[in-house]
Amino acid sequence: MTRNVLLLSIFAILGYGFWISPDFKTIAAGVAIFLLGMLSLEKGFKSFSGGVLANFLQRTTDATWKSLTFGMVATSLMQSSSLVSVLTISFLSAGLIPLAQGIGIIFGANLGTTTGAWLVAGLGLKVDIAAYALPMLVFGVIMTFQKNSKHFTAAGWALIGMGFLFLGIAYMKDGFEAVSTGLDLSQYAVPGFRGLLIYAAIGIAMTVVMQSSHATLILTITALAAGQVSYENALALGIGSNVGTTFTAILGAISAGVAGRQLALAHLFFNLTTGAIAIVFIGQFVVAVDWLSELVGIAADDYTLKFAVFHTLFNVVGVVLMVPIINPMVTVLQKLLREKVEPVETTRVRYLSKAALEFPDTALEVIAKETVHLANNAFEILAHGLNLHRTDITSSADINAMIAECTDVMAVDVNDKYQRKVKPLYSAIMEYSTRAEQAMDSEQLERLIHLRRASWQIVNTIKAMNELQINIDRFMCAENEYVRREYNTIRLNLALLLRTLFDTDSEESILRIPEQLKTFRAMMEEEDIIANGTLDQLIRKNHITPDMATSLMNDSGFAYDIQSNLIDASEILFANFYSTEKDMALTDAEADTAQAEQREALLAEAGDKDS
Structure with missing residues (x-):
């Protein structure tokens, strides 16, 4: 019932937006195309990476730094921390990896999400990526028809996904640029600490609804580039997107075993902690971003690239603070969420989890x-x-x-x-x-x-x-x-x-x-x-x-x-x-x-x- 009410509310908001602003349709279409691209990309990776990825994961996550690297690289390639989270939960529920390595992968996945911000801020807003999107879609569709080769078909879906991602970014960019000529959304900016909390909450809500922190980041960056959101509020939206992405992991863990729920709780703890640190020390982070930007030659008014620097910085700080306490965290989680003692009457399953069906x-x-x-x-x-x-x-x-x-x-x-x-x-x-x-x-x-x-x-x-x-x-x-x-x-x-x-x-x-x-x-x-x-x-x-x-x-x-x-x-x-x-x-x-x-x-x- 609650889900139906939420869905109707979203439809009503979208309908009202379409009615009052034709340009809003362009932005909404861009988000939809971007999400479709993520689904296609996920389908491609699921099709050909299942067994290979499982074996590669088992062989490359025997140390914390390897787990971090795997999570970061996998998220960068798939452009979906949610997919990596669900994948990790399924492997953990299957007993293929230990909890400590699963937590390392999740930490690495958070670092991997920053590549999306860099991709759009550094390339998507400065190059006509729609021109690259269309050939990708054409070649991708042709490849998906090659049914005799599983890997070829999967690569086609991945190419279609990348094409839709680029096309969605282009639509969002064009939509916000069109809106800026007749409507100034930045007038709704909320300054100070109150603004941080409000926009962080908005970032969480956007990520939960779209089920994608990448989509929230891309939407934020394109709005920031068009001047439709202030720099400070954009930073808060970035913080909120990090916290909101844990919702997908929690959903994936509901049907998983105890180990899956332990991992989801660790994910939530990490993102809540790093988010809280970023909000409390926002002033220090802004100063550090300005210093780093000047050091690498980013212009003082290039707020989109500075946003990418901020998003990377606070995630790196979170990982640096959390990695040393992974083992104590494992101990606490295993005490907090324990395997239930099997009843005398029957024996319950240990490994069959819904997450693994993906x-x-x-x-x-x-x-x-x-x-x-x-x-x-x-x-x-x-x-x-x-x-x-x-x-x-x-x-x-x-x-x-x-x-x-x-x-x-x-x-x-x-x-x-x-x-x-x-x-x-x-x-x-x-x-x-x-x-x-x-x-x-x-x-x-x-x-x-x-x-x-x-x-x-x-x-x-x-x-x-x-x-x-x-x-x-x-x-x-x-x-x-x-x-x-x-x-x-x-x-x-x-x-x-x-x-x-x-x-x-x-x-x-x-x-x-x-x-x-x-x-x-x-x-x-x-x-x-x-x-x-x-x-x-x-x-x-x-x-x-x-x-x-x-x-x-x-x-x-x-x-x-x-x-x-x-x-x-x-x-x-x-x-x-x-x-x-x-x-x-x-x-x-x-x-x-x-x-x-x-x-x-x-x-x-x-x-x-x-x-």
Whole structure:
């Protein structure tokens, strides 16, 4: 309801402006074209930068200065700090980067927004950029029709975006110049500290409505160049645009996890603090701007370039003041916003965030991580179904000796645990993947299909264990040594496979997993008691009863299904992580290292080795 009222109010204001001033239409059209350019530019970057950008981000944000540089460069190229903020929130929610590096990227993005001010003040107002815009649009449209090349199409959208940006700036410039001949908006200037607060609030409102600090900056600079706003009030509008841009990050964090909300809060704190510093010390900033402008040869009356200097200066000051307290800020944010303790009844998702849906490759990453979360929950159920604790399996103890001991039955309700700890996650993965597939290309869809299959196979292991557990509890301590031996062999084989998959304490153990899975697959065929004649011999020699033989025949099939599904799911997950590394064009040595790091991180869920 509130949103509808706001939208109607905006329409009413625009309608009134169109009625009283034909030149207002030119300015409004310029803003609209500029925003359309930003949307096109974002579409281009989203289309071809998803996986490459995600991998590049992970490899270049291991230090604060690298995070700052990434945020600044990415924002300068995309001309959208909002896109960088949402992208960072999605990566952070997916666990691809730590909070400290995410905060560094946001700080860098604030520095990157200053390039837009320099672009317009230094070039847009002094050159007929509309002349460059039209060829960009023509070539960009032609490139978007090349459907056989994803990157070519994406580059076309980026070119269209730049063309619209330039065209929008030209329209705003012309509109304000036309207005200045018949209307002097500068008469509404408010001097002093009161004017700073009023115009800062206006800057915040403009940025929230347009969802773009760049659009507010460009509008401010073109109005300043036409003399429609005073220099002091323009500075306040610039401060307000910085604070207002956090609104987009907050919206993006609403549907994200706790880490995403922590980042949005850090973004808000940074912009509010730097804005407050700029307002309180506005006099000192103006003096510093005058000194720097004179130093670099900017004319005393070139207020548009001086505005760009001011915007850069107060953002640099904010970064310099905030960077040393990033780690304490992380500590405070993690205490202030903590992960909720999972309820006993059900297990909630950890990684599936709405923000990640914006970027298909990132969505695939979070689905893969949630599938590992699903596998870890399944591990607990499978271990207990074998009448073992997870610590028994992941320790270095002799599993054969533990299985040989006749312990009390754990009496675990496998179906109940499935309903509480597996089914909710599986349902969430399926629902999320259905939403994610709408923006995916054929290659991404193929990876998604494999991840869905891995989740389905993990679920099937639990269903098979639900059937198998009944007779494990019945025969693992049976007086008949032959049936006891066969059921404990089933337990041993499954426990060894689980140890291989979930005992991932070292890089060496992770790198051995693919070869070990091949060995297990071969052993499955060799130890098939029906195919190798073992069951037939037990029956012929009357070592087991017909009832035992029937149970053993069925349960051997369930055990085979569990092993087969676990191996297939594991191979899919490892293949998914490896396909990401191939996009990076690493050397063999780098690929091995990266592969181990990715697997260790994504299998960290298995590190909770409680019983």
